[in-house]
């Protein structure tokens with residue numbers, strides 16, 4: 001998967017709508033301290049389904065909404081849209097209008113008091129669906145492809161179990177754990193139903 005553009009509005013210091021094109025090759029973001037370079041990386045992780053406010057450097061998820069300055073009032077919502085192109089053979093996960101359409105556009109919006117909502121290629125989707133499609137492409141919110149400040153130190157100090165998680169993210173198989181958990185839940189529900197059914201049948205005998 002290749003990220004092609006990032007659109008932000010009301011996200012952290014990006015109060016005005018900003019549309020950044022990410023061309024092929026190496027992209028560098030330069031600017032003075034505190035101008036918002038890390039906020040851009042956080043916007044990418046956030047739209048991919050990041051659900052830890054702490055890793056967004058906030059106390060609660062609404063802290064990603066522009067909080068206002070001495071001269072500008074705070075905003076009521078933040079929105080980030082990422083446009084990406086799927087690689088050949090990468091699963092469409094039901095978001096694309098057809099399997100041959102490589103375009104993927106995901107939007108996450110948060111409103112004060114109303115939480116987050118996601119859209120993928122124009123359809124309302126769950127946070128989990130978004131997290132899965134990026135995890136399958138080995139580029140999710142926790143992917144080692146996104147290296148935030150302090151991350152290198154954290155990797156060096158990581159426990160074996162945490163290193164394994166990083167390798168699984170990099171290999172694009174972390175979504176399989178989520179699917180396995182879902183399948184196990186469905187299996188348990190089906191087993192419960194079967195047990196109830198056999199009890200009812202036994203009562204009828």
Ligand code: ATP
Nearest residue numbers: 012013033034035036037038039063064065066067
């Ligand atoms: P450095 O080079 O020092 O690492 P940086 O360019 O990576 O800095 P960021 O850490 O991305 O900068 O941005 C920090 C700026 O974002 C601060 O000025 C902070 O006030 C602003 N900021 C963060 N959250 C919000 C918010 N919710 N509303 C308004 N501004 C915010």
